[in-house]
Every structure is written in structure tokens, then in C-alpha cells.
Amino acid sequence: xxxxxxxxxxxxxxxxxxxxxxxxxxxxxxxxxxxxxxxxxxxxxxxxxxxxxxxxxxxxxxxxxxxxxxxxxxxxxxxxxxxxxxxxxxxxxxxxxxxxxxxxxxxxxxxxxxxx
Numbered sequence: 001x002x003x004x005x006x007x008x009x010x011x012x013x014x015x016x017x018x019x020x021x022x023x024x025x026x027x028x029x030x031x032x033x034x035x036x037x038x039x040x041x042x043x044x045x046x047x048x049x050x051x052x053x054x055x056x057x058x059x060x061x062x063x064x065x066x067x068x069x070x071x072x073x074x075x076x077x078x079x080x081x082x083x084x085x086x087x088x089x090x091x092x093x094x095x096x097x098x099x100x101x102x103x104x105x106x107x108x109x110x111x112x113x114x115x116x
Contacts, residue, residue: 003038006087009057010103017086027068039089040081043072050113054106067106
């Protein structure tokens with residue numbers, strides 16, 4: 001599943017659902033929370049894939065981040081709904097995913113790595 005960004009940077013381009021880790025939160029807790037906030041989906045069976053360093057422009061400032069990528073399973077998709085900073089959610093077959101449709105550099109890199 002891919003998301004369309006509702007906000008800048010890269011508004012209107014494809015993205016992966018996710019977000020920032022809150023204080024006192026693990027990466028695993030953060031991804032479960034962020035996916036629930038943006039899609040309504042409850043994740044299980046998280047598997048860490050890899051990380052990519054990134055510079056994310058937030059409120060006009062360059063924020064150095066480390067993007068962490070996971071695969072997960074979901075048991076129920078009937079409650080799926082684009083929310084928070086996601087304007088639309090789209091199910092795609094792996095063969096239809098084009099890294100050039102993703103607006104953020106680190107996400108493009110991650111998609112290329114995942115497809116390889």
C-alpha cells in the first residue's frame with residue numbers, strides 16, 4: 001500500500017505511511033501508532049528491513065533523520081481510511097510500483113532497495 005502526501009514537502013506524490021518517533025517510544029511502537037493514525041490499520045508481525053539516512057525539511061528547517069523501514073502484516077483491512085497527513089491510500093502490486101512516483105529522496109531509495 002502506498003499513500004499520497006497531503007502536505008509539503010512533496011505534496012501530492014506517493015509516500016509510505018509513517019512518521020516520527022515520539023519521546024520514550026520504540027521504533028516498533030512508533031510505526032504501529034503512525035500506521036494506525038494514517039491508515040486505520042492495526043499492524044502485526046513487524047519485520048525490520050533496513051534504514052536510510054535522510055534530511056527532512058520540517059517547518060523550514062533541515063532535520064537530519066534516520067528513516068527505518070519495516071514490513072508488516074494486517075489482519076483486517078475493512079477499516080482502512082486515509083487520515084492525518086495522507087490524502088489517499090492506494091493498493092499496488094509490487095510490479096506496478098515505480099520509485100520515480102515517490103516524492104521524497106529517502107523513500108525513492110527505499111523503494112528501489114525493496115524492489116531489488
